[in-house]
Amino acid sequence: MNLEDEIIEINQSENRRAHIYAMLGKMKQYDLTAVKIEGRRIWVDEDHSVIDFASCNYLGLDLDEEMQNDIRGEIVKWGVHPSWCRLVASPAIYQQIENQLATLIGVESTLIFPTVTLISIGVLLALVGRGGVLILDKSGHETMYEAAKIARDSGATLLSFPQNDLETLELHLQKHQNNKRKVIMIDGVYSMSGDFARVPAIVALAKKYDAIVYIDDAHGFGVVGENPTSAMPYGQRGNGIVxxxxxxYENIIYVGGCSKAYSSLAAFVGCSKKMQSFIKGFSTPYDLSGPCPTASLATLAKGLVINEHRGNQYREKLFALTHKCINGLRSMGFEVINQSWFPIIFVRIGDNQDTIETANLLFEKGILVTVSPYPMVVIGQEGHRITLTAANTPEEVEELLACFQNIRDYLINKHSNNAIYET
Known part of the structure; x- marks a missing residue:
C-alpha cells in the first residue's frame, strides 16, 4: 500500500465524511457532468436528461435573457478578471454594487467578498480575536462551524445551542456576560429545512447581554424581504431576513449570499462604515484571497436592476410553485420539513440505504434533487432536499410529484409494515 492509499484509509476510519465518500460509487445523483441545459432540464449524456430541482438559483436569473445579454459591457471595460487582491485595488463596479446593496438592505455600508465561506473565515476571527466567545446554532451552516473551529484554535471559546433553544443560548450569554466579544452565529434561512431563524428573539437576547448576532442569510437574501403579506408571503424586494x-441592524452583522438568488459568485457583509473599515484591516480573506470575476460582478449589478423591476413577479411565481410542491408531497403522506413555504423542501425518506435507492430511482425517472444522507443530516432524518426556482414550471413540478408517488409506492412495498408513507 502506497502513502496516498494509507492516508485515505486512515481518514476513512476516523471521519464521518467517509459515509459520503463511500456513496460516490453507489449514487447516480452525485458528481454529475452536465453536457447541455435547456431551461431547467439538464442533459447528463446524449441519451438521458433530468429536471433540475437541486439548483439554488431561486429567481432564475441564471437563465434570464436580459441578464445574459447585458453583461458584456463591464467585461470589455474591466477585462474578464481583476487580479488585484482588494487591499491593492478594486474596479469601480465594486463600490457601485456595494452602494446599491447598502441601499437595498437598509444599512450604512456593505463589503463584497467572493463567498460567504470566506466572509465567515475572515469576519468571525476578526470579531472574537484570541479571547472572544462564539455561540453557534447547531443547525447553522457547516461553513460557519468550520470558521468557528479556526477561531477556537486561535484562542476563542466555541459553544453551541440547539435550534430555537433560547434557554441554552441565554445560559451561555449569562456565563460570559463580562466578555465584550460575544458573537451569536445563526442562519437567516436554514439551508436544509427552509425555515426561518427566530431572529427577533435572538437579537433581543443579544442586546440584553451585549452580544453581536452574525446572520448568514445566504439563502434568504433575494427571496425574503420587507413587509410580508398574505398576497406576498416572502415580502417585498428580497432584501433579507432582517x-x-x-x-x-443594531447588534447585527448581516451576511448576504449572491450565488443563490442572484446567480453570481459574490457575497457581502452589511454593517456600519466603522465596521466595514475594521473588516478591511482585520479580515485576512479581504487582503489575501482572489477577487470576484468581472462577469460575476456584472451579473450581480444587472440582477439588482432586474430585482427592482421584476423581482416581485419572480417571487410570486416561486411561492406558487413551492406551495404546489409541498401540498402535493404532504398529500402523499411524506414528512416535509418546511414551515415557512421557502423554496427549500426537505423530504424525509428513511435511512441511508433507502435514501440511496430512492435517489437512484428519481434519477432514472429524470429528476435531480440534492441527496442528504448521514452525516449531512442527523441519523434518522435522511432524505432529499428539493429546491425550486422561478425558472421551473408547473409541469415540471407535476413530473416531480409523479416521481415521488413512485418512490412512495417503492417504500411501501419495501417496508410493508411501515405506515409512514400511507395516506
Missing amino acids: RYYGLD
Whole structure:
C-alpha cells in the first residue's frame, strides 16, 4: 500500500465524511457532468436528461435573457478578471454594487467578498480575536462551524445551542456576560429545512447581554424581504431576513449570499462604515484571497436592476410553485420539513440505504434533487432536499410529484409494515 492509499484509509476510519465518500460509487445523483441545459432540464449524456430541482438559483436569473445579454459591457471595460487582491485595488463596479446593496438592505455600508465561506473565515476571527466567545446554532451552516473551529484554535471559546433553544443560548450569554466579544452565529434561512431563524428573539437576547448576532442569510437574501403579506408571503424586494422581520441592524452583522438568488459568485457583509473599515484591516480573506470575476460582478449589478423591476413577479411565481410542491408531497403522506413555504423542501425518506435507492430511482425517472444522507443530516432524518426556482414550471413540478408517488409506492412495498408513507 502506497502513502496516498494509507492516508485515505486512515481518514476513512476516523471521519464521518467517509459515509459520503463511500456513496460516490453507489449514487447516480452525485458528481454529475452536465453536457447541455435547456431551461431547467439538464442533459447528463446524449441519451438521458433530468429536471433540475437541486439548483439554488431561486429567481432564475441564471437563465434570464436580459441578464445574459447585458453583461458584456463591464467585461470589455474591466477585462474578464481583476487580479488585484482588494487591499491593492478594486474596479469601480465594486463600490457601485456595494452602494446599491447598502441601499437595498437598509444599512450604512456593505463589503463584497467572493463567498460567504470566506466572509465567515475572515469576519468571525476578526470579531472574537484570541479571547472572544462564539455561540453557534447547531443547525447553522457547516461553513460557519468550520470558521468557528479556526477561531477556537486561535484562542476563542466555541459553544453551541440547539435550534430555537433560547434557554441554552441565554445560559451561555449569562456565563460570559463580562466578555465584550460575544458573537451569536445563526442562519437567516436554514439551508436544509427552509425555515426561518427566530431572529427577533435572538437579537433581543443579544442586546440584553451585549452580544453581536452574525446572520448568514445566504439563502434568504433575494427571496425574503420587507413587509410580508398574505398576497406576498416572502415580502417585498428580497432584501433579507432582517428586513423581513422589520428590524434594524443594531447588534447585527448581516451576511448576504449572491450565488443563490442572484446567480453570481459574490457575497457581502452589511454593517456600519466603522465596521466595514475594521473588516478591511482585520479580515485576512479581504487582503489575501482572489477577487470576484468581472462577469460575476456584472451579473450581480444587472440582477439588482432586474430585482427592482421584476423581482416581485419572480417571487410570486416561486411561492406558487413551492406551495404546489409541498401540498402535493404532504398529500402523499411524506414528512416535509418546511414551515415557512421557502423554496427549500426537505423530504424525509428513511435511512441511508433507502435514501440511496430512492435517489437512484428519481434519477432514472429524470429528476435531480440534492441527496442528504448521514452525516449531512442527523441519523434518522435522511432524505432529499428539493429546491425550486422561478425558472421551473408547473409541469415540471407535476413530473416531480409523479416521481415521488413512485418512490412512495417503492417504500411501501419495501417496508410493508411501515405506515409512514400511507395516506
